[in-house]
Amino acid sequence: MSNSFDDIPFFDEEPEPAPRKQPGNAAPPAPVAGSGGAPNTGLGIAARAMAARDQNRPQMDYLSGLNPEQREAVETLDGPVLVLAGAGTGKTRVLTTRIAHILATNRAYPSQILAVTFTNKAAREMKERIGVLVGGAVEGMPWLGTFHSIGVKLLRRHAEIVGLRSDFTILDTDDVVRLIKQLIQAEGLDDKRWPAKQFAGMIDGWKNKALLPADIPEGDARAFANGKGRELYAAYQARLRTLNACDFGDLLLHPIAIFRKTPDLLKEYHQRFRYILVDEYQDTNTAQYMWLRLLAQRPKDVPQNVCCVGDDDQSIYGWRGAEVDNILRFEKDFPGAKVIKLERNYRSTEHILGAAGHLIAHNEGRLGKTLFTDRVDPDDEKVQVHAAWDSEEEARAVGEEIERLQRGDADGKKHALNDMAILVRASFQMREFEDRFVTLGLNYRVIGGPRFYERLEIRDAMAYFRLVCQPADDLAFERIVNTPKRGLGDTTIRYLHDSARARDVPMLQAAAEMVETDELKPKARKALFDVVQSFRNWQTRLESVPHTELAEQILEESGYTDMWKNDKSAEAPGRLDNLKELIRSMEAFESMRGFLEHVSLVMDAEQNENLDAVSIMTLHSAKGLEFDTVFLPGWEEGLFPHQRALDEGGRSGLEEERRLAYVGITRAKRRCHIWFVSNRRIHGLWQSTMPSRFLDELPAGHVDVAAAPDSSYGGYGGRGGYGQSRFDKAEPFANNYSTPGWKRAQANKSDATRDNWGSRSGHAVERIGYGESGPRGRTIDGELVAKSTTDTPSKFKVGDRVFHIKFGNGNVSGIEGNKLTIEFDRAGQKRVLDGFVEKAS
């Protein structure tokens, strides 16, 4: 992790001059060997790379392992290049080798390479890998990072051009929502009718499209807050400016504004960034695209050495404003661009590639790549599809399979947990696996789960630190002024807030002034005085006391740690641990400021890499990773593809879901296990589910349908659920089954819509039978609609004796539409949909 933001060198302080010579055969600039006094200048890398090259090996041995396409992508350094790199084709390798090549051939200094990644993880990894290639660490690449982190860097340098000071704060989502809530209330609007969170999302969406308040569509503006959407957005921006703050979107938009306002500056950056590389280009949104184009499209006399790497089949951030079109437009934006396809896969077995390739072929509008591999091994396992009764059984079965692999039962080899991952569609699915693994005592690690820096106590502590470093941070002030409780209630704070706004000064300053007057009651005045005094103290210590010590002092003296020590709740000790962990993690940074910056951009905390553990994560956060064995649970209609993606995104939403499935499968190197369940509990209610249409789209030749576990199904006859019966067939994916799941889903959906929730009003609902599936209700739009045809033509009555497949026998004690409240003999009171019980015999 980099703390390179601690120092913000300005142009005239740059250690090395820009070489003026054209790249190519011109003599390279003479690299100055890293002198002892400045071990961290970027020059060391080039020098080390040279040294590596000049060793007794054949020159540039880093190129030797590349296939011809990869090599072309690495060596085509002049002019625009688009690399279409399929999953597992060595994309990261190409990028890192390309950078190493640029350095080793002395075409640019490390500080003259702009390398943009999509996630912090990717940036970190790239730094490491370049380090391996050229030897040593990569401190010398100041412009390798995410769009956002590079945006911050630019903005810190030129903040005044957009009306900010260089010490602006970066607000996270939580801050933004609180701020917007204040604005909504200030407008006299009902903040329940117009949720701040929703508006924050809208602003985010606009900013992703690079739309300022003046630019947003009229419809969008009217849709929120009684037509005040535009005003509210403008008010928000104004407020950010007075707070000297930015949100995430601003980190992209402000640099764009800066470049547009000051063409000379842009020109300087054109000269500076001799090589531009962009990873995951398919995930760039409009704002990022504009940002990039400003930097990469140059006047005729400046070379356009831009290289974008991406895979349209792995574009999975459309919901967040990513435009796959950017990748398709590349050749138009950069005429003469060379397009290189990487299709040779080094990761997966032919079965995994076959399954993934067949699935993704159902998408239209692809650039069309087909992955291939030379690897042929008859022992390679096909992709396995498994059915389970419910998510609990799913978790149990996955756990068993993991233990089997761990013990080596399966193939005589013991597999490390680190080589296995469970990739879920939605994070709520993780819980069941965690529960199960805790029971089994199986190590697991959740990646991208609830984040360390989003925890309450961490955010509180951070607010203290922020306010010390940045006294104008009103959001931080409001967060902690009465935490721990100091008797400063709503009334006092609102009064303070209003008078600060009226005089246009930060709240902390307003407070300092107010305690000199008699405006407040003595009690509040004393409390506020103490707060003001404390912050004055801490601020003076900022320069003199080491930042980790100061952090501890702040938490002690403010009474914050005491607050948790006195808290008797179960979480309190954990929170204190987290605070300690927070202080510990500050040690890696030079200053409190540097630490705060890091946290606002990198919300992840470090994971323990040494532990052998199964990874659990969402499909989204799995992109770019690979595992020997991958488990993909929850392949059910409504969950995957997700209902919401279907509702909101229509066809393109479905295609994005399919790409997500593709990403999931292609994470696997050797083994891929897909699961679906017949019943899932959603919002506390049991619902039956249908297998995902994506299962129908897998090729029979590369897929094995595992036998349904006998345990849960035994004795229930035809009630085994839709999926089971379908997959009992010898050839589940054959063409005579060409009524794919989704067609039925569509048909069922429209039928359900037509019958207008008739089941609730009590009259009989026509059953849409689907063959072998049995007399079971179905899930449509998150509701169970239809009911059994034959033996129970009417609703249950209170007092009925009923049987439930999971909970056993019980008595109906309440009815509410199609939801029954049942007192089960063993399981206690549960609320269940009526399609799940039958009259006890």
Add this chain to the structure above:
DNA sequence: ATGGACCTATTTTTT
């Protein structure tokens, strides 16, 4: 001003 009871929305994915 604090604490408890009740009500509600939540559950896609993230820089």
Add this chain to the structure above:
DNA sequence: ATAGGTCCAT
């Protein structure tokens, strides 16, 4: 189901 927020009573 559960957590988080709101409202009301003390």
